[in-house]
Amino acid sequence: MSYAYDEKLDGPLRDHDKARIVRDLRALLPDLQLLHAQEDLRPFECDGLSAYRITPMLVALPDTIDEVQALLKYANAHDIPVVARGAGTGLSGGALPLEKGILLVMARFSRILEVDAEAGIARVQPGVRNLAISQAAAPHGLYYAPDPSSQIACSIGGNVAENAGGVHCLKYGLTVHNILRVEIVTIDGERLTLGSEALDAPGFDLLALITGSEGMLGVVVEVTVKLLTKPQSAKVLLASFDDIEKAGNAVAQIIAAGVIPGGLEMMDNLAIRAAEDFIHAGYPVDAEALLLCEVDGAESDVEEDCARVEALLRTAGATDIRLAANEAERQRFWAGRKNAFPAVGRISPDYYCMDGTIPRRELSRVLRGIADLSAQYGLRVANVFHAGDGNMHPLILFDANAAGEMDRAEAIGARILELCVEAGGSITGEHGVGREKINQMCAQFNSDELTFFHAVKAAFDPSGLLNPGKNVPTLHRCAEFGSMHVHHGALPHPELERF
Amino acid sequence: MRRDLISIDDSARLVDQVQCAIARRQPLRIRGGDSKAFLGTQVQGEEIDTRSHRGIVSYDPSELVITARAGTPLAEMNAILDEAGQMLPCEPPTFGEAATIGGVVAAGLSGPRRPWAGSVRDFVLGCRIVTGEGRHLRFGGQVMKNVAGYDVSRLMSGSFGCLGLITEVSMKVLPKPRETRCLSLALEASEAMRELSSWRKAALPVSGACHVDGRLHVRLEGGAGSVRAAADRIGGEHLDDDFWTSLREHRLAFFEDDRPLWRLSLPNATPLAALPGDAIIDWGGAQRWLKSEASADVIRGIASAAAGHATCFVPGVTPEPFQPIPAALMRFHTQLKQRLDPHRVFNPGRMYADY
Numbered sequence: 001m002s003y004a005y006d007e008k009l010d011g012p013l014r015d016h017d018k019a020r021i022v023r024d025l026r027a028l029l030p031d032l033q034l035l036h037a038q039e040d041l042r043p044f045e046c047d048g049l050s051a052y053r054i055t056p057m058l059v060a061l062p063d064t065i066d067e068v069q070a071l072l073k074y075a076n077a078h079d080i081p082v083v084a085r086g087a088g089t090g091l092s093g094g095a096l097p098l099e100k101g102i103l104l105v106m107a108r109f110s111r112i113l114e115v116d117a118e119a120g121i122a123r124v125q126p127g128v129r130n131l132a133i134s135q136a137a138a139p140h141g142l143y144y145a146p147d148p149s150s151q152i153a154c155s156i157g158g159n160v161a162e163n164a165g166g167v168h169c170l171k172y173g174l175t176v177h178n179i180l181r182v183e184i185v186t187i188d189g190e191r192l193t194l195g196s197e198a199l200d201a202p203g204f205d206l207l208a209l210i211t212g213s214e215g216m217l218g219v220v221v222e223v224t225v226k227l228l229t230k231p232q233s234a235k236v237l238l239a240s241f242d243d244i245e246k247a248g249n250a251v252a253q254i255i256a257a258g259v260i261p262g263g264l265e266m267m268d269n270l271a272i273r274a275a276e277d278f279i280h281a282g283y284p285v286d287a288e289a290l291l292l293c294e295v296d297g298a299e300s301d302v303e304e305d306c307a308r309v310e311a312l313l314r315t316a317g318a319t320d321i322r323l324a325a326n327e328a329e330r331q332r333f334w335a336g337r338k339n340a341f342p343a344v345g346r347i348s349p350d351y352y353c354m355d356g357t358i359p360r361r362e363l364s365r366v367l368r369g370i371a372d373l374s375a376q377y378g379l380r381v382a383n384v385f386h387a388g389d390g391n392m393h394p395l396i397l398f399d400a401n402a403a404g405e406m407d408r409a410e411a412i413g414a415r416i417l418e419l420c421v422e423a424g425g426s427i428t429g430e431h432g433v434g435r436e437k438i439n440q441m442c443a444q445f446n447s448d449e450l451t452f453f454h455a456v457k458a459a460f461d462p463s464g465l466l467n468p469g470k471n472v473p474t475l476h477r478c479a480e481f482g483s484m485h486v487h488h489g490a491l492p493h494p495e496l497e498r499f
Numbered sequence: 500m501r502r503d504l505i506s507i508d509d510s511a512r513l514v515d516q517v518q519c520a521i522a523r524r525q526p527l528r529i530r531g532g533d534s535k536a537f538l539g540t541q542v543q544g545e546e547i548d549t550r551s552h553r554g555i556v557s558y559d560p561s562e563l564v565i566t567a568r569a570g571t572p573l574a575e576m577n578a579i580l581d582e583a584g585q586m587l588p589c590e591p592p593t594f595g596e597a598a599t600i601g602g603v604v605a606a607g608l609s610g611p612r613r614p615w616a617g618s619v620r621d622f623v624l625g626c627r628i629v630t631g632e633g634r635h636l637r638f639g640g641q642v643m644k645n646v647a648g649y650d651v652s653r654l655m656s657g658s659f660g661c662l663g664l665i666t667e668v669s670m671k672v673l674p675k676p677r678e679t680r681c682l683s684l685a686l687e688a689s690e691a692m693r694e695l696s697s698w699r700k701a702a703l704p705v706s707g708a709c710h711v712d713g714r715l716h717v718r719l720e721g722g723a724g725s726v727r728a729a730a731d732r733i734g735g736e737h738l739d740d741d742f743w744t745s746l747r748e749h750r751l752a753f754f755e756d757d758r759p760l761w762r763l764s765l766p767n768a769t770p771l772a773a774l775p776g777d778a779i780i781d782w783g784g785a786q787r788w789l790k791s792e793a794s795a796d797v798i799r800g801i802a803s804a805a806a807g808h809a810t811c812f813v814p815g816v817t818p819e820p821f822q823p824i825p826a827a828l829m830r831f832h833t834q835l836k837q838r839l840d841p842h843r844v845f846n847p848g849r850m851y852a853d854y
Contacts, residue, residue: 192831300723457649
């Protein structure tokens with residue numbers, strides 16, 4: 001597909017007189033910063049999925065919630081689409097602008113409004129960076145648990161929109177489990193409070209609904225997050241296996257034994273070698289698979305769990321098991337994993353990151369399927385895997401400059417997502433549908449289910465002005481793209497760790 | 500899987516009954532075990548009973564996921580999890596043996612472990628529902644992470660059947676704690692709150708904290724070492740495990756009182772205000788049970804002033820058992836109801852007169 005909004009498939013958009021909109025908004029909101037000159041718009045043409053680039057009609061950078069409300073009201077009255085954007089680190093093109101739309105950039109909402117250590121909460125504006133919350137809470141011995149790989153740059157508003165995860169989800173949950181309240185502004189300019197500082201709120205659980213809704217239902221203008229007490233201790237074990245299936249079984253046995261690790265990650269041989277070559281973490285380059293298992297909590301429990309996990313790994317056939325002797329070694333073990341994406345980037349001109357999830361028991365079968373596809377398409381695939389929660393990140397290696405390779409990468413990516421759906425999983429565990437996986441939604445959901453999603457959307461945004469063309473495909477699009485068809489995406493922000 | 504459990508797929512009948520109701524514009528009163536029928540407003544409608552649609556669809560302990568049909572008794576599900584050394588960490592109340600897992604999710608009530616482990620909705624991974632258009636659809640799934648489409652499964656939790664008929668749910672489960680110790684200390688409420696705060700900061704493995712009759716009852720769960728160390732620090736007397744079941748099921752002596760029962764959900768650090776009646780503090784301060792003759796307005800005034808809300812747990816006391824919500828927010832509730840249940844067949848009026 002062409003990634004650009006396609007009015008034939010995604011629905012018609014009205015043409016607008018840009019000069020008039022700028023004039024109107026200047027009159028309506030004299031303090032609102034608007035960007036409309038071509039050169040000023042360019043920095044906003046893509047989010048983290050930089051292969052997709054569209055120049056927005058204009059960019060608005062509000063400073064106040066009043067401005068957001070007035071702007072949305074105006075857009076609603078004049079039928080102008082609005083795409084909200086946080087830090088722009090998303091990997092699925094969820095904040096890809098529209099040529100006929102306003103890009104609403106929430107970056108200026110960057111204040112931490114309150115850290116209440118007694119209540120264990122922080123109230124923040126949506127543009128606050130994920131890591132900044134933990135940093136602000138650190139003096140109180142507290143932190144914000146979800147840690148997406150881009151946490152030094154990504155903003156909490158975007159985290160809510162995407163239901164962001166990280167490497168600690170199995171034990172500590174996703175964004176939806178770690179927020180108490182959000183304030184949103186709807187397309188008709190209404191400001192709503194969803195959730196509360198208490199643990200529940202009357203009415204439907206709209207807080208759960210808005211989390212992960214990809215900017216389709218409202219614009220997040222404030223977030224209240226839960227803060228947790230930092231674990232006293234954390235230890236990490238590195239286990240090598242001569243067979244990836246044995247590693248998969250070891251994961252099942254650790255969990256069946258009643259241990260919930262803080263982090264449980266797997267890498268295959270290609271990923272191990274790439275990471276070792278880059279980071280020199282001391283990884284076993286001859287191993288077919290590697291497991292990193294971190295247990296955290298009270299000192300004595302960590303000791304006990306470590307001993308239990310070590311015994312299980314041995315029984316499961318690990319050829320080597322190492323316990324990080326100190327904090328420096330623990331960091332080094334993790335550094336290899338956290339840099340697996342850029343490491344793979346060093347051994348291939350291009351790579352394409354997938355984000356499928358599967359039930360863990362399907363791991364061997366799906367990995368075999370990926371290996372078969374890799375041979376069939378003649379492209380290498382490195383596998384890194386949030387083994388604890390079934391979230392796979394196969395990295396397809398290709399060279400965009402070699403004839404036909406990009407097409408093959410797209411094709412194999414589509415087949416891998418099909419495998420995940422067939423195995424009872426999902427096309428996206430944490431990166432979101434955005435624009436990137438809009439066609440794959442047709443493989444995961446049938447037309448009645450998609451119609452139900454459209455009904456949810458219509459309850460908040462009947463004219464379809466918030467982020468049109470994202471998250472849920474039209475039935476027309478699915479009719480056109482009945483089969484899987486995945487598009488190329490390159491990883492931007494190479495400076496960020498990618499899990 | 501145990502063979503003595505009954506497994507019947509009766510979804511065709513449920514779909515058929517919903518479709519007939521839609522065709523006739525006949526409101527339905529959804530019931531499972533009817534163990535929580537006292538919550539909300541009585542629904543006038545034709546009964547649709549999920550109990551015949553029952554049984555565990557899949558459960559693999561190493562996946563930490565259980566999928567069951569809506570009519571499966573919660574007690575049965577708990578027994579199966581227990582055999583595998585696992586549990587629903589949100590420990591939902593049963594309010595009688597008849598409670599079904601569909602009702603647990605629809606009501607969204609969680610037990611004493613909720614502040615530390617999470618709520619029912621936190622553990623919902625997926626569901627199947629019969630929609631207001633009479634379609635039998637599947638949302639979410641059996642995987643821990645899934646951000647494809649809107650989170651319909653969690654929206655269903657706590658919606659009291661007003662948005663669709665839940666026919667199947669997938670829940671995340673966790674291993675049972677290796678060690679449990681329950682303690683009881685004679686402490687004034689304010690002192691108890693101070694102690695709880697200091698234990699929270701010290702990351703003690705608290706998984707239950709309830710103040711009743713001048714005593715703080717604490718449950719510790721975790722590894723042997725951390726539980727022992729925390730128990731040594733906390734001191735107090737041994738408390739029977741049954742206390743938490745009695746609290747969860749409202750079987751403590753406190754609940755035997757003719758005055759209406761109210762549930763106040765408050766920010767956990769809410770200062771202790773005098774409440775008009777007798778109260779116990781649960782969830783480490785975030786949930787208070789109140790026995791009171793005071794008016795709904797008075798009780799809600801107190802809850803609202805503390806940024807919380809109050810639910811009446813006895814039918815017939817107030818026409819609005821659930822706390823009224825602001826008009827702007829109600830507008831989006833009714834719009835959602837209108838879009839998802841356009842023929843108003845599912846439990847009309849159960850939560851609010853508006854939908």
